Amino acid sequence: MIFGADGVYSAIRGAMQHNKGFNFSQEYLDHGYKELLLQQDPDFSKETNQDPKKEGHLMDSHSLHIWPRGLFMLMGLPNLDHTYTITLFLPHSKFDQLEQGSDRDVIQFFEQEFPDFLALIGPDRLLKQFRTNPVGHLLTVQTAPFYKNKSVIVGDAAHGIVPFYGQGMNAGMEDVRILLQIMDKNNLSPKTIQNEISSSKNFSIVDIFEEYYQKRKANVDTIAKLSRGNYDEMRDHVNHSDYKFRKMLDDYLFHFTSFLYWRGKPSREIWELSDEKLKDWVAQVWIPQYSMVSFSNIPYAKLMEKAKEQDRKVNDVIGFLKASGKFVGVIGVVGVAMMVITRFFPPTDSVQGRRPNGGRPGSL
Numbered sequence: 001m002i003f004g005a006d007g008v009y010s011a012i013r014g015a016m017q018h019n020k021g022f023n024f025s026q027e028y029l030d031h032g033y034k035e036l037l038l039q040q041d042p043d044f045s046k047e048t049n050q051d052p053k054k055e056g057h058l059m060d061s062h063s064l065h066i067w068p069r070g071l072f073m074l075m076g077l078p079n080l081d082h083t084y085t086i087t088l089f090l091p092h093s094k095f096d097q098l099e100q101g102s103d104r105d106v107i108q109f110f111e112q113e114f115p116d117f118l119a120l121i122g123p124d125r126l127l128k129q130f131r132t133n134p135v136g137h138l139l140t141v142q143t144a145p146f147y148k149n150k151s152v153i154v155g156d157a158a159h160g161i162v163p164f165y166g167q168g169m170n171a172g173m174e175d176v177r178i179l180l181q182i183m184d185k186n187n188l189s190p191k192t193i194q195n196e197i198s199s200s201k202n203f204s205i206v207d208i209f210e211e212y213y214q215k216r217k218a219n220v221d222t223i224a225k226l227s228r229g230n231y232d233e234m235r236d237h238v239n240h241s242d243y244k245f246r247k248m249l250d251d252y253l254f255h256f257t258s259f260l261y262w263r264g265k266p267s268r269e270i271w272e273l274s275d276e277k278l279k280d281w282v283a284q285v286w287i288p289q290y291s292m293v294s295f296s297n298i299p300y301a302k303l304m305e306k307a308k309e310q311d312r313k314v315n316d317v318i319g320f321l322k323a324s325g326k327f328v329g330v331i332g333v334v335g336v337a338m339m340v341i342t343r344f345f346p347p348t349d350s351v352q353g354r355r356p357n358g359g360r361p362g363s364l
């Protein structure tokens with residue numbers, strides 16, 4: 001029995017590809033990435049801690065930072081040691097040009113596109129890292145099924161995705177969770193499974209693997225698609241006013257419907273809800289797609305049904321208002337009303353969807 005968790009260039013998957021009926025596809029993005037480490041704040045002192053939002057980081061430590069530039073972007077994620085991992089996503093052709101160019105070319109690019117980041121990291125540190133750190137590739141890998149004979153693959157080996165929704169590792173963990181759940185249901189563990197197979201003529205490991213594959217395939221295909229789309233959103237759409245408007249509307253509707261749902265009930269965090277309560281909450285509350293993907297265990301394919309339904313409602317209302325010429329007035333009144341309601345009757349923490357240690361909490 002082989003469990004293959006050997007990543008996007010999986011050797012186990014490579015062996016499976018020689019078998020009849022095992023399908024595989026791989027698609028590289030034209031863009032690559034390079035990581036740069038932004039140092040801790042050298043002037044930070046625990047005693048004074050002048051800026052609690054930064055806590056020793058050079059930028060606000062409670063945020064994901066994006067510098068969207070249309071065709072490309074820079075992104076920053078805070079680390080526990082107060083550094084920041086900064087990732088530059090660029091078309092490979094631009095990376096080639098910069099890598100073959102002079103130091104002045106590299107600095108000029110950052111001066112032009114990301115002057116505030118250049119000021120934080122400093123030209124010397126930037127150049128040293130830019131010249132040393134490799135350009136990584138971004139690819140999507142799809143397989144069907146996720147097993148062959150007595151071997152099964154999980155994580156990037158079965159479904160490598162581009163990193164723009166921050167879900168690659170989570171999706172792999174979910175594979176393992178689901179596979180173990182199916183094994184538990186059949187009173188099996190990775191340790192006992194081999195004995196069961198050799199001692200029973202009726203036992204079919206293929207049934208277990210097939211159930212795992214059926215439960216995961218539509219979901220991992222969905223997150224692969226969402227992840228590709230989120231690159232366009234992060235590097236470009238976030239700059240557009242219709243995106244900002246939709247984001248604001250989603251946030252208000254989230255707070256407003258949560259407020260209605262939780263009124264008079266004790267405060268609970270999303271990940272503390274029972275499966276049944278979570279289902280009820282999800283059914284009744286307006287939840288932005290990003291929150292569903294990042295802060296819940298709703299299967300990816302299922303949450304897309306809700307996201308599409310919410311999109312349809314918003315588009316219907318906007319279409320109607322535009323057609324009747326009342327768009328600006330009505331949106332203004334609704335916006336102010338929601339601001340007043342959520343200001344004076346704030347929803348409980350339970351609707352924030354923010355988990356201290358990250359991850360996709362709860363389960364459905």
Ligand SMILES: Cc1cc2nc3c(=O)[nH]c(=O)nc-3n(C[C@H](O)[C@H](O)[C@H](O)COP(=O)(O)OP(=O)(O)OC[C@H]3O[C@@H](n4cnc5c(N)ncnc54)[C@H](O)[C@@H]3O)c2cc1C
Pocket residue numbers: 005006007008010011033087136154155156157163165166167168169170171172
């Ligand atoms: C730039 C970037 C940012 C990302 N950000 C996020 C994020 O914010 N959130 C998130 O959830 N995911 C993120 N991901 C995705 C995440 O890193 C992967 O989805 C995750 O690491 C996959 O885990 P895995 O165990 O399947 O494979 P891997 O992490 O690749 O592990 C595979 C392991 O198998 C080993 N191995 C390979 N071949 C062999 C062999 N022949 N023999 C023995 N050992 C072998 C490797 O050494 C490695 O240790 C990001 C990815 C990238 C590229």
